Amino acid sequence: MIANYGYEDGSGFYYITIDGDLCAVCSHRRCVEACPQGVYAIEMDDYDEFVAVVTEAARKRLRELCSPCKGQNGGGGPQHRLPCTSACPAGALRHSW
Amino acid sequence: MLVAGIDVGAKNVHAVLLRDGVPIARVVVASGFDHEGSAGRGLDEAAALAGVRKEDIDRVAATGAGRKALVFAADQPTEIAADARGAFALFPPARTVIDVGADEARAIRLGPGGKVVDFAINEKCAAGAGAFVEAMSRALEMSLEEFARVSLDSTEVIPMNAQCTVFAESEVVSLIHANTPPADIARAVHDAMAGRVSTVVRRIGIEDPVVLGGGTALNAGFVKSLSCALGGVAIQVLGEAPYLGAHGAALIAWDAAQGA
Amino acid sequence: MDGQREFWRWSERSWQAPDLDRQAVTAVTAGIDVGSVSSQAVLLAGGRLVSFFSTRTGSSSPDSAVRAFKGAGEPLGITLDDVSYTVGTGYGRVNVPFADRTITEIACHARGANFMAGPAVRTILDMGGQDCKVIRCDERGKVLNFIMNDKCAAGTGRGMEVIADVLSVPIEEIGRRSFEIDDEPPPVSNVCTVFAKSEATSLLRAGWSVERVLAAYCAAMAQRVAGLIERMGVEREFFITGGIGKNVGVTRRIERLIGVEALRLPEDSVFDPQIAGALGAALFAHSLHRKREKERGVAAGAGAVMPPVDTAARKDLWPPAAGR
CATH class of the missing domain: 3.30.420.40 (ATPase, nucleotide binding domain)
Incomplete structure (x- = not known):
């Protein structure tokens, strides 16, 4: 299962994408510690697999929580390395910005 | 020389009147549904407050979401330009x-x-x-x-x-x-x-x-x-914070009037 | 006068299987969907739909869960003691005090839509009271991919309630009346419900008819949702669940924008798009109960297990008129 959590504002759509199939086979779960805002948690999904999710509380505030990492000095484009995506050894985590 | 800056926002119209670059009147009126009418009213009130005639205002600049409705404004700077000009002047x-x-x-x-x-x-x-x-x-x-x-x-x-x-x-x-x-x-x-x-x-x-x-x-x-x-x-x-955009617009009118 | 009318109020719905032999109602499983705006309960007996109830969510989620359950159970004399397994879902799912397990509304809507509209459904748009999701699923109703947005009233049931009140139009008439216009107006420019409210007022002052304003508002809502669908891509068949799924003013305009028609339930269908989440939860409850019984059965060396979901029964309820 691929999950897309995100928001929309005047400049477009932004999403965090988590590929559950890639995430479930990885045992590192480094994203949880890597995120300075505590956006991620490991939870059992509806099909009994343990995967990273964006926590319920964070889903409503992604715009705000992710802005310190992604927004500094105008953001960075695809080359910009975010703590969470850099920490994920499975390549399961992507940001659309 | 008299110039005016009007900031036509969604809720309020702010107007600032400058004489030789120095503020002499500030007024705020509700925007209502008729932007042009409210802006005209704001200008009237500002003129009355400063004790000058509206006809004596040499140049008007309008900013804010409703600026396009003001046909009498010689300059129509964006909110960004007006804010920047105002902030730079104030600080x-x-x-x-x-x-x-x-x-x-x-x-x-x-x-x-x-x-x-x-x-x-x-x-x-x-x-x-x-x-x-x-x-x-x-x-x-x-x-x-x-x-x-x-x-x-x-x-x-x-x-x-x-x-x-x-x-x-x-x-x-x-x-x-x-x-x-x-x-x-x-x-x-x-x-x-x-x-x-x-x-x-x-x-x-x-x-x-x-x-x-x-x-x-x-x-x-x-x-x-x-x-x-x-x-x-x-x-x-900033001092007179709500008037930032109007003040900036007035300064843009002042700059333009001097250049002209 | 109209001053006291609550235009946002939608009617609560209750349904029970007709000619039901109370004695035959066994192996009851329940799905409870406590959303931000509405709460639903669905009861299955042996995997067959026997009752559902839909009500407004109150200030307390646990109370709303109990109220929804009672609404579905009481007409049949079913109490919590009769229920073998309960799954809670929706925004307030952790607050379903009697649930054996909670499952996200995403998985439940997919499963419910699969049951309601058939296994051909691949793309589901869930338009709820508080948010909007696009879900892609396989032929068994298992979620493959989903997309959800941060919570904003634009494009949701709550936003529609606000507009119903501002324009004094009963919410259930909005869809129909939004088509009583000569030509389609441009969508309102403000997506934000708060700003759209004042825009609607000024359009009325500018001489627009209420119907025209409704059309412009529904179009703006459709545009916003269509953007979300297009990000995910639409694979046929396409089905719309959630309360707004009943507002044709929005759904028809979404179909126009994305160029794909949504599956329609037949006129005589008992299903309601608003119960998809609770229905999915009840189906999960049925499978989980069977799994538990099987494990117990294996442990006890017995062979008796519950029957699987009775798909034949589903066909009785809803002749699967393929297409629309």
């Missing part, structure tokens, strides 16, 4: 200018000489603008002034889950039912809005000194929350 060292009005929040990064380097706008969402705090103060049946004041007395930080104004209204109502102290609710509302505005500011980066304009700058509770949301940065509230 020349300013590097980051934040303007939070009733329906929009803007952040502008200024370079040397007041040049606009970068800017970001929160548009089309009431949760990141003054309308949010207004709606919440209504839910608490408080005046905006009272709401701003009590928030400073808050002793406990409570989170606001709802980000959207519509949902936040219901959340505030349930907090009231749960007997949460109004001071803590007001603080939570200001924190939530400051969080939204800080997102806009972070998009352009924060560089000291930071100045704040717009009607919401008069809300000390919000200013405190915004400072926290920006990591404790010092925020200088």
Whole structure:
């Protein structure tokens, strides 16, 4: 299962994408510690697999929580390395910005 | 020489009259549905206040969302240009200018000489603008002034889950039912809005000194929350903050009149 | 006068299988969907739909869960003691005090839509009271991919309630009346519900008819949602669940924008798009109960297990008129 959590504002759509199939086979779960805002948690999904999710509380505030990492000095484009995506050894985590 | 700047916002029209570059009158009138009519009224009142005739105004510049409706305005600078010009005049060292009005929040990064380097706008969402705090103060049946004041007395930080104004209204109502102290609710509302505005500011980066304009700058509770949301940065509230855009527009008219 | 009318109020709905032999109602499983705006309960007996109830969510999620359950159970004399397994879902799912397990509304809507509209469904648009999601699923109703937005009233049931009140139009008439216009107006420019409210007022002052303003508002809502669908891509068949799924003013305009028609339930269908989440939860409850019984059965060396979901029964309820 691929999950897309995100928001929309005047400049477009932004999403965090988590590929559950890639995430479930990885045992590192480094994203949880890597995120300075505590956006991620490991939870059992509806099909009994343990995967990273964006926590319920964070889903409503992604715009705000992710802005310190992604927004500094105008953001960075695809080359910009975010703590969470850099920490994920499975390549399961992507940001659309 | 007499020039005027008019800022036609969604809620209010602000007008500033300058004589030889120095403010001689400031007025605010409600925008209503007829922007041109309200702007004309604002200009009339400003002229009356300064004791001059409207016909003697040499040049008018209009900014704000409703500026296009004003056919008599020789200049129609964007809100960004007007804010930048105004902030530079009021506080020349300013590097980051934040303007939070009733329906929009803007952040502008200024370079040397007041040049606009970068800017970001929160548009089309009431949760990141003054309308949010207004709606919440209504839910608490408080005046905006009272709401701003009590928030400073808050002793406990409570989170606001709802980000959207519509949902936040219901959340505030349930907090009231749960007997949460109004001071803590007001603080939570200001924190939530400051969080939204800080997102806009972070998009352009924060560089000291930071100045704040717009009607919401008069809300000390919000200013405190915004400072926290920006990591404790010092925020200088500009004098006559609600008139920032109008003042900037007037200066643009003044610049143009001198150049002409 | 109309001053006291609550235009946003939608009617609560209750349904029970006709000619039901109360004695035959065994192996009851329940799905409870406590949303931000509405709460539903669906009861299955042996995997067959026997009752559902839909009500407004009150200030307390646990109370709303109990109220929804009672609404579905009481007409049949079913109490919590009769229920073998309960799954809670929706925004307030952690607050369903009697649930054996909670499952996200995403998985439940997919499963419910699969049951309601058939296994050909691949793309589901769930338009709820507080948010909007696009879900892609396989032929068994298992979620493959989904997209959700941060919570904003624009494009949701709550936003529609606000507009119903501002324009004094009963919410269930909005869809129909939004088509009583000579030509389609441009969508309102403000997506934000708060700003759209004042825009609607000024359009009325500018001489627009209420119907025209409704059309412009529904169009703006459709535009916003269509953007979300297009990000995910539409694979046929396409089905719309959630309360707004009943507002044709929005759904027809979404179909126009994305160029794909949504599956329609037949006129005589008992299903309601608003119960998809609770239905999915009840189906999960049925499978989980069977799994538990099987494990117990294996442990006890017995062979008796519950029957699987009775798809034949589903066909009785809803003749699967393929297409629309």
